[in-house]
Amino acid sequence: MLRGLDISDMLIIDRLELNFQPGLNVLTGETGAGKSILLDSLGFVLGWRGRADLVRQGAAQGEVTAWFDLTPEHPARAVLEEAGLPVNDELILRRINTADGRKTAWVNDRRCSGEVLRALSETLVELHGQHDDRGLLNPRGHRSILDAFGAMDGARAKVRAAWSEMARTRKAQATALKAQEEIRAEEEFLRYAVAELDKLNPEEGEEAELDGKRRMMQSAEKIRADVVNAYEAMGQSGAEAQLADAFRWLDGAAARADGTLEEPMAALNRSMIELDSAMEGVVTAIEAMSFDAHELEDTEERLFAIRGLARKHDVQPDELAGFADRLRAKLGALDAGEAEQAKLNAEVKAAEAAYATAATALSDARKKAATKLDKAVSGELAPLKMERAVFATQITAEAEGPEGRDAVSFTVATNPGAPAGPLNKIASGGELSRFLLALKVCLTQGQSGLTLIFDEIDRGVGGATADAVGRRLGAIAEGGQVLVVTHSPQVAALGAHHWRVEKSVTKGMTTTNVVPLNMDERVDEVARMVAGDTITDAAREAARALLGA
Structure with a gap:
């Protein structure tokens, strides 16, 4: 999990060091305070492609360091070993961006490429938000998500092996036929x-x-x-x-x-x-x-x-x-x-039959997993005040390949009788956030090692729905780590750890700072989120009620 983030001279951050904790970590602050800058900086050190003008004005270079704890079975260890990098229980990533755009990265004090950083990031951090095109909103990844949910590694391995054998026999058949034609x-x-x-x-x-x-x-x-x-x-x-x-x-x-x-x-x-x-x-x-x-x-x-x-x-x-x-x-x-060609034809036919058997078994397993996932997501939608919405995993036939012959897409219908459509095209902003959250709750069961980041996943919801969103985020964070950027007092109050992002101007220079909050400070911050600029006693009482203080 992510244990710390050190940022120097990035955008409007002069110097900032954060130490995160397991569980649900919430970051709040007024609009424009710089919460997105934190995510930009984290994405930079993880090798994600983002905005180019990251270096603070007047600085020669910007630098971000992030450190993670790795469990003995963490998948990042395999990435490190394959890249020939040191493998320890602590993983330290450091990346520098000069004012002229040059970028340099280190992993455990060893130089590495952006490609290695991105490979590591896939095992370390997962970002979700309304504009997330890298995860649940990307239809190209839905099949892999369904397979992971259904624990279909074994069935997929059989299909890949059968595909390789079928490709080998077809190649041998074509090569022999071409050779026969040339000789003839x-x-x-x-x-x-x-x-x-x-x-x-x-x-x-x-x-x-x-x-x-x-x-x-x-x-x-x-x-x-x-x-x-x-x-x-x-x-x-x-x-x-x-x-x-x-x-x-x-x-x-x-x-x-x-x-x-x-x-x-x-x-x-x-x-x-x-x-x-x-x-x-x-x-x-x-x-x-x-x-x-x-x-x-x-x-x-x-x-x-x-x-x-x-x-x-x-x-x-x-x-x-x-x-x-x-x-x-x-x-x-x-x-x-003729005899050799007949033998090869028989081998191809047997390989095609084996592939068909394995692909059919995988398709059947996907259909069962889809039914299970749809039911699980529907169970999560009701507490999020979307009991009338329908989530459906559609499986359609596509050209055969090493991953089978199924196309998978997540579709939703927000109202009874309304046509179903792609997740990112049918749902509104608030609905989309709740669909994503419900889906992620179902998908993270039994997973560990990833730090999940939700960027304003609660936008467009409030009241009891926002409280339900917060509780679902807390459930995901149990035994793991979740970072959520939120404007919802209900979500903020459910965090195990709370930081406030604030912006200040000193001598004409704007900077962003992040402050860890104690209980009294949390009361004031949640009260601000409830009441706005003017914090009233009633707002503080509401904040205390939300915080259980």
């Missing part, structure tokens, strides 16, 4: 290309192998002649015969050489062995170089076919095999498309 458009090309690739059946690395083979065959005749010459130089008419002769001569002389020829003979023997191995390798090479003209022609034909197909499909020759696999996969998808 190129089916003729795919089948021809796959047949052509299958006929050639290129393998990875084959192009390089064929190119090497072709080059070798092109130069094989010259290479083979050189290799044959080398073989002959090594053979029986060449090195082999000479080495054999040398070995015989050494062997014949070895017996007379006292062992000096053993090592040379061993080396010569090893050379003869190596020569023999070299000759075997050369023979293998000569055999490999043996080909006919048809083999070269076939090799070139396949090599050129592979390269031509690679150019045709704009891929590398080594990628042809993988490219063929991808084309086959497309054809496979096309061939299997």
Whole structure:
């Protein structure tokens, strides 16, 4: 709840510090005293969009600080955690507005954006008045209000989950159908290309192998002649015969050489062995170089076919095999498309049925909650002297979405037989205030954590009706906090805490001040509200009666 508000150099406020309490807090004062300035200042520190010229004339900047107590389960904690801001039992908001319009905000001494402030404000403060377009008077929010009243979080979660699943299956269905259409458009090309690739059946690395083979065959005749010459130089008419002769001569002389020829003979023997191995390798090479003209022609034909197909499909020759696999996969998808589409169609149908079931259950729950809410509001209207008025929650069908397929609007008929219409268009000022109050009494049952502000919600009513308004405000404030700006003595007298807003002029400067009132001061203030400028003894007696003093 709101514990305090510190305002400096805002409009006609020089410096003002207020400490609020739980329960019903009332602010009174003459018209023009500055009560709306307090709300403007509070809205400023909460990030609400309002008037731009807030800085007091002559001041360099205006500043507002507000501090709140947070219960352990307060929803503001989640907003703070998501924004990466410190989370404590006390929440301090501070915002500065310079004379040139620049605004800077802090949350628990950490800089933050106006967006974060507004997200926090939705969990901290709720403003109601005749010109409130952020809350009960905004038809766009009526469905959420009804759902909150009917505690339909679970039913809404099921609808959102079913909507997400339905959207997923529909997207998958549309994607598959589009893919099928794209493949079918190129089916003729795919089948021809796959047949052509299958006929050639290129393998990875084959192009390089064929190119090497072709080059070798092109130069094989010259290479083979050189290799044959080398073989002959090594053979029986060449090195082999000479080495054999040398070995015989050494062997014949070895017996007379006292062992000096053993090592040379061993080396010569090893050379003869190596020569023999070299000759075997050369023979293998000569055999490999043996080909006919048809083999070269076939090799070139396949090599050129592979390269031509690679150019045709704009891929590398080594990628042809993988490219063929991808084309086959497309054809496979096309061939299997009907079965896959049937499966997806079934999934969509099941998801749509699940959504319909969840949305119907939510609609039924909303209708029951609407009946309950209408009855509860009607029960609150009688004490507010509107027993003949009718409040009705209308539920109509709208396009399906993640929140269901219901449009919700609050309608009223102020007199029997009169047509019902939107809440903010049918009721007069005083009636509208009472409708809003009755509705809020019903909606706040079981809620906690919000500070509710009612800006002249009692305008246009008086006497017993004003007393009933005050008692309803007191009921809302039980266990929570309500701030009400009022001109009604009956409402003011029912407040647990009372402040008077007053305006003064000092040295030509107009300023607003807010004064907490004790019981004697409250008697005078309520008497002023009863009698006007001149407070009579009778007015004081009436005030004491209202205050129970």
